[in-house]
Amino acid sequence: MISVDEALAAVLALAAPLPTETVDLAEAAGRVLASPVVARRAQPPFAASAMDGYAVRQDEVAAGARFRVIGEAAAGHGFDGALEPGQAVRIFTGAPLPRGADRVLIQEDVDRTEGGRGDDATVSITLRDGFDTARYVRPAGGDFDIGATIPAPRRLRPADLALIAAMNQPRVEVFRRPDVALIATGDELVMPGEDPSPDQIIASNSFGLKAMLEAQGARARMLPIARDDRASLEQAFELARGADLVVTIGGASVGDHDLVAGVAGERGLDQAFYKVAMRPGKPLMAGRLDGAAMIGLPGNPVSSMVCGLVFLVPMVRAMQGLPAGPMPTRMVPLSAPLEANGRRAHYMRARLDEDGSGVAALDRQDSSLLSVLAASDALIVRPVGDTARGIGERVPVIVQRLHD
Numbered sequence: 001m002i003s004v005d006e007a008l009a010a011v012l013a014l015a016a017p018l019p020t021e022t023v024d025l026a027e028a029a030g031r032v033l034a035s036p037v038v039a040r041r042a043q044p045p046f047a048a049s050a051m052d053g054y055a056v057r058q059d060e061v062a063a064g065a066r067f068r069v070i071g072e073a074a075a076g077h078g079f080d081g082a083l084e085p086g087q088a089v090r091i092f093t094g095a096p097l098p099r100g101a102d103r104v105l106i107q108e109d110v111d112r113t114e115g116g117r118g119d120d121a122t123v124s125i126t127l128r129d130g131f132d133t134a135r136y137v138r139p140a141g142g143d144f145d146i147g148a149t150i151p152a153p154r155r156l157r158p159a160d161l162a163l164i165a166a167m168n169q170p171r172v173e174v175f176r177r178p179d180v181a182l183i184a185t186g187d188e189l190v191m192p193g194e195d196p197s198p199d200q201i202i203a204s205n206s207f208g209l210k211a212m213l214e215a216q217g218a219r220a221r222m223l224p225i226a227r228d229d230r231a232s233l234e235q236a237f238e239l240a241r242g243a244d245l246v247v248t249i250g251g252a253s254v255g256d257h258d259l260v261a262g263v264a265g266e267r268g269l270d271q272a273f274y275k276v277a278m279r280p281g282k283p284l285m286a287g288r289l290d291g292a293a294m295i296g297l298p299g300n301p302v303s304s305m306v307c308g309l310v311f312l313v314p315m316v317r318a319m320q321g322l323p324a325g326p327m328p329t330r331m332v333p334l335s336a337p338l339e340a341n342g343r344r345a346h347y348m349r350a351r352l353d354e355d356g357s358g359v360a361a362l363d364r365q366d367s368s369l370l371s372v373l374a375a376s377d378a379l380i381v382r383p384v385g386d387t388a389r390g391i392g393e394r395v396p397v398i399v400q401r402l403h404d
């Protein structure tokens with residue numbers, strides 16, 4: 001049995017970054033940027049008004065000052081001329097500031113007077129006492145300048161997409177999504193909604209894993225359930241061809257019906273390891289098969305989900321060019337004591353206190369209990385041989401990601 005760290009290093013060695021592709025910005029949410037984005041335009045490209053009001057010269061601003069309104073600047077339609085002393089231009093939010101102006105008076109602060117008729121019509125404004133002293137001018141390039149750069153790799157969030165659009169870049173280069181084939185194995189399994197015989201149960205693991213992997217940017221294909229015979233498993237491996245990562249679920253242990261390692265071996269699996277010193281998840285297997293990475297997950301539902309989190313998530317992240325490494329942990333004080341740990345690293349299903357300031361392991365830790373997993377929002381990571389821990393001691397915790 002190897003350690004979790006050794007197993008993680010071995011699976012990450014199977015997970016090189018995938019080739020890149022160029023996609024429309026509208027399709028890029030959640031993808032990982034593969035090359036930096038450089039602004040083709042400054043934002044704002046001109047000094048712009050931040051408010052609706054009147055553009056004037058800052059050095060003329062004083063309570064009671066009067067200005068003649070000589071024109072209008074709206075968003076998308078600037079004022080062509082230049083502002084002379086004593087003049088103002090009606091201006092709206094987002095409009096370019098006229099030449100000569102460097103201050104905007106908000107319309108709430110002025111009294112407007114209209115005089116004359118026809119060609120002689122004049123509009124003037126007078127600044128009231130107690131006016132707002134802010135300048136309300138957004139300088140050119142105040143958000144970003146031409147050449148501003150978003151570095152890669154980076155998972156593109158909604159705000160990034162808005163920023164890239166503002167930089168006038170309609171497409172981005174991203175890493176290809178990992179294609180993951182999920183193969184559930186076992187005569188006891190039927191799909192949800194089907195009619196199980198008394199000896200059967202519902203195949204649940206692929207649903208949790210699919211959601212977990214897709215939340216990380218992968219595409220996960222659920223292949224038909226492979227039965228506990230060679231032909232059925234062979235067929236499933238055939239259907240998995242072309243995937244970047246093939247994940248089997250179950251059939252990994254030592255029972256007479258546990259066929260995965262045998263069949264994968266006959267198909268040329270270059271095995272990296274079998275069995276990891278962790279709980280749950282001991283009978284984990286990894287290797288390379290037909291040019292793809294292959295991971296054999298244990299069948300117990302919590303084992304497969306914990307292994308998914310500890311190994312598959314880092315793998316699909318690395319395949320998308322993100323830094324390769326373990327799931328991040330946070331040190332959180334215990335709000336209930338823990339017994340000493342044994343010879344396998346233990347990933348204990350746990351709940352954070354309401355305010356996140358403490359964490360307690362749930363009572364039942366059997367690896368078949370999906371209801372306990374679903375009630376948890378964290379995993380306490382117990383190293384091999386960890387001593388008993390008391391209330392208030394800080395322990396490493398993987399937070400939330402089971403529910404992402």
Ligand SMILES: Nc1nc2c(c(=O)[nH]1)N[C@H]1C(S)=C(S)[C@@H](COP(=O)(O)OP(=O)(O)OC[C@H]3O[C@@H](n4cnc5c(N)ncnc54)[C@H](O)[C@@H]3O)O[C@H]1N2
Pocket residue numbers: 184185186188189201202203204205206249250251252253254255258280281282283297298299300301303367
């Ligand atoms: N003599 C030993 N027996 C077992 C050992 C061992 O070391 N010696 N290891 C145990 C551990 S730890 C685990 S974990 C399990 C894993 O075994 P397998 O990977 O071979 O899994 P199965 O036997 O196929 O299934 C285990 C359990 O999980 C259920 N299952 C399987 N697939 C699914 C699925 N897609 N959805 C829902 N549930 C699934 C299956 O029905 C079994 O109940 O082995 C121990 N035994």
Ligand code: MOO
Pocket residue numbers: 278279280281282283298300303367368
């Ligand atoms: O190590 Mo197994 O994965 O307990 O359930």
